Amino acid sequence: MISVRQHFEEQAAQCAAIGSPFTARVLTIVLDRLDRDRSVGRAILDWPGDPRPDALSLRVAGGLHGLVLSGDSPILAAAYPGGARFGDDGYLREAIDHALGENGARLEEALASPPQTNEVARSGVLAGGFLTVLAVTGRPLSLLEIGASGGLNLLWDHYRYDLGGVAWGRAEAKLHLKPTWQGPPPGLGPAPVEPAPVIARAGCDHSPIDLHSAAGRRRLRSYIWADQVDRLGRIDAAMDVAAQSDLVIDKADAVDWLARKLAQRPDDAATVLFHSVVWQYLTGASKAALSKIIGQAGQEASAEAPFAWLRMEADARAEAAELRLALWPGGDDRLLARACYHGRWVDWCGDERG
Ligand SMILES: C[S@@+](CC[C@H](N)C(=O)[O-])C[C@H]1O[C@@H](n2cnc3c(N)ncnc32)[C@H](O)[C@@H]1O
Known part of the structure; x- marks a missing residue:
């Protein structure tokens, strides 16, 4: 079983390779900002299962995107594609850090279910x-x-x-x-x-x-x-x-x-x-x-x-x-x-x- 950190790095590389450099960047920043001081940080870093088959990083990416789509984090939405500050990497770091703090409970909810697609x-x-x-x-x-x-x-x-x-x-x-x-x-x-x-x-x-x-x-x-x-x-x-x-x-x-x-x-x-x-x-x-x-x-x-x-x-x-x-x-x-x-x-x- 690989560690949570290895899993995030691996998934970020894969996102970059298959056409989502933005998600690759988001995962890299999340990994950098995570700590055990915040509940959501502990929930991710101390994930009880196997992060790769559980697609842990994609649960996090989906949770963040969900905050943008629901309108619950205008700060994060501004950093996402279509937002006023999209492309500003420093702002993206701040916005993700803010979401991990302010919207931590919502992100923890998103961790509970596996990613689900319909292609x-x-x-x-x-x-x-x-x-x-x-x-x-x-x-x-x-x-x-x-x-x-x-x-x-x-x-x-x-x-x-x-x-x-x-x-x-x-x-x-x-x-x-x-x-x-x-x-x-x-x-x-x-x-x-x-x-x-x-x-x-x-x-x-x-x-x-x-x-x-x-x-x-x-x-x-x-x-x-x-x-x-x-x-x-x-x-x-x-x-x-x-x-x-x-x-x-x-x-x-x-x-x-x-x-x-x-x-x-x-x-x-x-x-x-x-x-x-x-x-x-x-x-x-x-x-x-x-x-x-x-x-x-x-x-x-x-x-x-x-x-x-x-x-x-x-x-x-x-x-x-x-x-x-x-x-x-x-x-x-x-x-x-x-x-x-x-x-x-x-x-x-x-x-x-x-
Ligand atoms: C990767 S998704 C593919 C969804 C869809 N077929 C598509 O191509 O977009 C796999 C789906 O299978 C469902 N699934 C897995 N095992 C199942 C089972 N035993 N009975 C019903 N659905 C199941 C999951 O909930 C999920 O929605």
Whole structure:
């Protein structure tokens, strides 16, 4: 187990490397200003768990960003991107020090929960899978997502896409997803249906985020790094769609929920179970139980009511994600694409129609 200090240094270096120099700077300053005189300092420096898997530094970064977004620390907000003193490093140091003192209790509250994201750019990867199911089965879709967070990817058909040069989706959508594409565009069939015939959608999560509430939207935003302006713009556009929808994510464990939902699946549509960046968080027992439930649903599938298992999860070396699709009847399981975890690039395989 590494120390809290090593963890902050490691995370700061990672933030700098993957496009958030501001968060890197914030973490470096927090580390410098922390002491055991203040309660929040003790809570961080004497963290009882393992800081790396607990993502301790990201809990702190999310807590600080949350103070900015809620308007509870105008001093800190001035130092953040968009603020009047942004770019003034001396002021940022003072503002963080002030927040650790004045807003310490709020920051301690933020330490209690792990960072939670809902990366809507993953829809730019998943969409190729959903469209493949449509093209291959010709059936309307009934969507089930486990580990849905706020449900932004369950609303994938409300966005606009450029998938390797093929435009698809709602022309009026504020959210446009255009991942850097390699390989052919996904085989969408002779006339891809727009809008997609999604007849039902449902999702579950251990800790669902209610995007109909301002607090829920703020929470999701707080875990996006404050200088990642494009990402914030994307999530705002997607959260507007979610807020206007009637989608409510069920608070439930994936195993029980999926068994319940599959027992009620429609007999005139393709049921698509999907998940992204969830499998790695499941216990061995949950993975085994889910695999059994999925296999059973596959056995029960028919041409009128096919069953698809679409997942965007870490590849064997955890260097990138793989998009895989298993489709029943038949149970053919194939790799559709490799992709960036954050949906920035897609390397499409191009043999999805077999
Ligand atoms: C890294 S997030 C990914 C969220 C979303 N799928 C996405 O791609 O943006 C993983 C999510 O899985 C949820 N989760 C983890 N284990 C779960 C379980 N056993 N049942 C339900 N949700 C779970 C977490 O609460 C979290 O929201």
